[in-house]
Amino acid sequence: MALSDHVNLETFMEGVRKRNPGQTEFIQAVQEVAQDIYDFISDKVEYHEAQILRRITEPDRIVSFRVCWEDDNHNIRVQRGWRVHNNNAIGPYKGGIRFHPSVTESVLKFLAFEQTFKNSLTGLPMGGAKGGANFNPRGKSDSEVMRFCQSFMTELYRHIGPDTDVPAGDIGVGGREIGYMFGQYKRITNRWEGVLTGKALEYGGSQMRPEATGYGAVYFLRNMLEHRGEDIEGKSAVISGSGNVATHAAEKITQLGGKVITLSDSDGFVHDPDGIGQEKIDWVKHLKTVKRGRISEYVDEFKSATYHEGKRPWGVETDLALPCATQNELNEDEAKKLVENGCAAVSEGANMPTTLEGVKVFHEAKILYGPGKAANAGGVAVSGLEMSQNSERITWDEERLGDMLTNLMRGIHEKCTRYGDTGDGYVDYVKGANIAGFKKVADAMLAFGVV
Secondary structure, three states, rough: OOHHHHHHHHHHHHHHHHOOOOOHHHHHHHHHHHHHHHHOOOOOHHHHHHHHHHOOOOOOEEEEEEEEEOOOOEEEEEEEEEEEEEOOOOOEEEEEEEEEOOHHHHHHHHHHHHHHHHHHHHHOOOOEEEEEOOOOOOHHHOOHHHHHHHHHHHHHHHOOOOOOOEEEEEEOOOOOOOOOOOHHHHHHHOOOOOOOOOOOOHHOOOOOOHHHHHHHHHHHHHHHHHHOOOOOOEEEEEEEEOOOHHHHHHHHHHHHOOOOEEEEEEEEEEOOOOOOOHHHHHHHHHHHHHHOOOHHHHHOOOOOOOEEEOHHHHHHOOOOEOOOOOOOEEEEHHHHHHHHHHOOOOEOOOOOOOOOOHHHHHHHHHOOEEEEHHHHHHHHHHHHHHHHHHHOOOOOOHHHHHHHHHHHHHHHHHHHHHHHHHOOOOOOOOHHHHHHHHHHHHHHHOOOOOO
16 A cells, blocks of 8 residues: 555544534544554455445434424423434344434444444344434333333334344333333334344343343353463452443353452442442342432442542442443543552453543553453343244243353454454454454445445
8 A cells, every 4th residue: 555554544533523423422433443443354355346344434324303202281282302323234223222422423323333343243133223312211100201211212114124223222221211212113004023132031132131231241250261271250340320321240250259349320329349240239129210219328338338429430440341331431530540559350240331541551551451342242132032933933941041152252252353363372352353343344335335
């Protein structure tokens, strides 16, 4: 090539910034992938000639729509909804729906972009998408959430289908919201089909789906440790979040002999040096899913714990860290603190929870670092298996699905090590995940020609 790889990368990223002004989350996600991909494709002319990376960073389409609903006081409320179809080269679009005030087009574009590579890593035929709305379910009644979900689906249903796009849940979208949306889809279309995953078992859901993301992040963590001749037993773990992913990650760490010492929410974190065992985890699950309470209430129930308002748990001494809350929740200074305190491994249960500067700290320290697109792929993997069960009109048992999840996460780890082994005993799991995820999608795009 006429220009060096570095100049080409900088030129490419400058183009991304110009085409996506102000979309910082999306630009960050592209930068993280592109800096690894440019090395990999430096001698592969076919990818350059076909402009594969340029095409992957331009979503197939973005649908934006108004969502009108009425609250319990009969006020008319207006939110904005989106669905981002990033890439369907290897299968129908697949990715969650997020309801949160922080949702923007940039956030959803970054999530759909990441989802493309994450889904590729699973080996299942799923493309990448993401959607949501700047609606906050927190503090809303069930009736208000139902009315919003029904209005949201009244617009979204035109753009989804079992062979087109199969959304799932995400932050702010759990079993309640999935149920309301599926009911509205069925009502409008007069079709019962596997158009959403994360459904309840009573109407086509899958065993293991609630556990899959959290369990998968721990399985990936275990695979990284085993690759280095270690295991989880006897190690302490700090976990952020207290929702579905965090509580199930805590559950699996506990089952494997580790000790979880923190959980958090957007208001602060709790530190329990005695350990957050299964009984306490079950209490947190009830707090979050039934009472819809805040993690600060934990210290009223368990006197061994302290609550740290407005803070994140990364300053607590630990062997292992699992960020399971949201994007960019772990910055450079917090990454340095983890390293200083002896943290040996980080496995991301959330999507892009570590800033680029924080990732650099982990790489320079050469600690084990499992990026979200690999470590938290267990959730979408079991979603893909739910799609298969819906298509076949069958239900697989929990033991079979558990084995499949374990094997899927082992397979993802092997793909990451194949492309991320630096030759000196260290595995760059970010590079490995990016290249392995990219290659499958890119080769499919080459096969289709210019479309």
